[in-house]
Amino acid sequence: MLPGSRRRGRALLAAMSGWVLATAFAGTPVPEPISVAGTQVYTGPALAQFQDPQAVRAWIERSAGIVAAYYGGFPVRELRLTLEPEPGAAVDGGTTFADPAARIRIRLGREASEASLSEDWVLVHEMTHLALPDTGESHAWLSEGIATYVEGVARVQAGNRTETDMWAEELRAMPRGMPGPDDAGLDRTHTWGRTYWGGAMFCLMADVGIRTRTQNRLGLQDALRAILAASGGLKSDWTIERVLKTGDAAVGVPVLEELYRRYALTSEAPDLEALWRDLGVTRAADGVRLSDTAPLAAVRHAILSPR
Numbered sequence: 338m339l340p341g342s343r344r345r346g347r348a349l350l351a352a353m354s355g356w357v358l359a360t361a362f363a364g365t366p367v368p369e370p371i372s373v374a375g376t377q378v379y380t381g382p383a384l385a386q387f388q389d390p391q392a393v394r395a396w397i398e399r400s401a402g403i404v405a406a407y408y409g410g411f412p413v414r415e416l417r418l419t420l421e422p423e424p425g426a427a428v429d430g431g432t433t434f435a436d437p438a439a440r441i442r443i444r445l446g447r448e449a450s451e452a453s454l455s456e457d458w459v460l461v462h463e464m465t466h467l468a469l470p471d472t473g474e475s476h477a478w479l480s481e482g483i484a485t486y487v488e489g490v491a492r493v494q495a496g497n498r499t500e501t502d503m504w505a506e507e508l509r510a511m512p513r514g515m516p517g518p519d520d521a522g523l524d525r526t527h528t529w530g531r532t533y534w535g536g537a538m539f540c541l542m543a544d545v546g547i548r549t550r551t552q553n554r555l556g557l558q559d560a561l562r563a564i565l566a567a568s569g570g571l572k573s574d575w576t577i578e579r580v581l582k583t584g585d586a587a588v589g590v591p592v593l594e595e596l597y598r599r600y601a602l603t604s605e606a607p608d609l610e611a612l613w614r615d616l617g618v619t620r621a622a623d624g625v626r627l628s629d630t631a632p633l634a635a636v637r638h639a640i641l642s643p644r
C-alpha cells in the first residue's frame with residue numbers, strides 16, 4: 338500500500354539536500370514556481386521532461402489543495418518538489434525533508450497522465466508529513482500513521498476519493514496494524530504494518546474518541562491543525578508528549594495522551610471489530626457496506642465532511 342514511501346532521514350539530510358538541489362537546478366534558472374493555496378511550489382527538473390506537463394502540474398495543484406483544505410492552509414509557504422523521472426506512468430514513492438527547507442523528492446513516470454495521476458495518494462501522503470513536528474525515529478508510527486490516515490480522509494473531503502473506497506481500504510488494511518503475539522507497543526515495534534496501519538488505527542481511534550467526547554463538535558482534524566499552528570510542522574523538533582498535549586489542549590479532551598499510554602507504551606490490542614460495528618462499516622462482497630443506523634454513523638459522516 339505504501340511502497341517506497343519512507344520517513345525522512347535527518348542524517349542523510351545535509352548531504353542529500355545539497356546534492357538534490359544541485360542536480361535538480363544545475364545550470365538552469367530555477368523554474369517559475371507553481372502557486373497554490375498561498376504556497377510557492379518549485380519543481381525540478383522542469384515539467385517539460387514529462388510527456389504531459391499539464392497533467393503533472395494539475396496533480397501538484399490538486400494534491401496541495403487537498404492538504405491545504407484539510408489543515409486550513411498548506412503547511413509551508415515554500416516547497417521544493419524534486420521529481421525524479423523514470424519509465425512508466427506511475428507515482429513510485431516519495432520522501433519528505435524539512436531542512437534546510439521543505440522538500441519532497443518523488444519518483445514519477447515520464448508517461449504520467451491525468452488518468453494515472455487522478456487517484457494518486459503518494460503526493461498527498463508526503464505533503465501531510467510537512468504538518469507534523471519531527472518527534473524522532475521511535476515515533477515514526479505517529480508521522481506515518483497520520484500521513485496514511487489523513488491522506489484517506491482529506492481526499493474524501495475534497496471529493497478526490499469515495500467514502501466507500503476509503504472505508505473499504507481501512508477495513509482491509511488496518512488489521513495489519515494490530516499487535517502480533519510478540520509485538521510491543523507502537524513506540525517499540527517498528528514493523529511496516531505497525532508503523533503505517535498501527536499508526537493509522539491510532540488516528541482513527543483518536544478521531545472517533547475526540548468526536549464522541551465533544552458531542553461530535555471537534556475531531557482529530559482540529560487537533561492536527563492546532564499542532565501545525567503551534568509548531569510550524571516538520572521543521573520543528575518536538576517531543577511526542579508535547580505534540581499530543583498540544584492536540585489534546587486544542588480539543589479539550591485528553592484523547593491523544595490516553596490512547597498513547599494504551600497503544601504506544603503497551604501492546605494492548607484495540608477492539609477493531611467493535612469499532613467497525615459502531616461506525617456502521619461492514620464487509621460486503623464488493624468491499625464495504627455503510628449503515629446510517631449504526632451508533633456512530635454521525636461520527637463517521639462528520640469525519641469525512643469538508644470543513
Ligand SMILES: [Zn+2]
Pocket residue numbers: 342343344462463466480481484
Ligand atoms: Zn510517509
